[in-house]
Amino acid sequence: MNKQIIVNLPVRDLEKSRAFFAALGFSFDPRFSSDSAAFMVIVEGGIHAMLMTEAFFQSLIDKPLVRAKEANEVIICLSCESREEVDSLIARAVAAGGRTPHPPEDHGFMYDQGFEDLDGHLWNLVWSAPQP
Template identity: 50%
Template sequence: MATKIFVNLPVKDLNKSMDFFGKLGYTFNPQYTNEQAACMIVSEDIYYMLLTEPFFKGFIKKEIADATKTTEVINCLSTDSRQEVDDIIGKATAGGATPYPEAKDYGFMYSHGFEDLDGHLWEYVFMDPNAAPPHEG
């Protein structure tokens, strides 16, 4: 059995978040989506559970971090091309996201990211296996 990952993210406005990520091309599994949560499909094995803050709070004892002020994680996803990285960042900023950080070209890897509507950081990368530095050791 392949391991699947479900990343849980608190969101202030579930409908706005679903609309935002829908414009980036993501779809949602209606079986696990209701007024408190939405199951965003990233791939066959990766899902993001967008949870309203009150619903998210029910799973934790700590306070919910204000992602606009602190960073605990950067959600990093790979793409198939540099153009796909740029396309996603373009759609995200058109939908209200803030570019973060600036695009970086390392030769073998190209990355760019954004801060979403709730302040969560997302980075998209394209790694060219033909340009990767040789492995030493």
């Protein structure tokens, strides 16, 4: 079995979050989804997120739940294949109800911009020029 990354994220409204990420082009695997969680496929065979209702997420931890709209613990960073992919995903995130906390940054060899999802989780999208 190859290694995978599965990021677990608490969400207030599971169906709204599913719709938001579906608008970005991500899919969901019903085999690992339920009324309290949705298994989101970001990159087939490797990168996933488990969107969990806050109640279900809270049942798995013994500390207070961080409200991402109030404080952040992580920024999820995804590499993109092109600057256009970064811009396209940002545009879809904003159209689906997300927001951009800062303008794009163009460093010539690297281009990035982030978005905040419906629950305040920060996602950064980055493209880097191929190395010679």
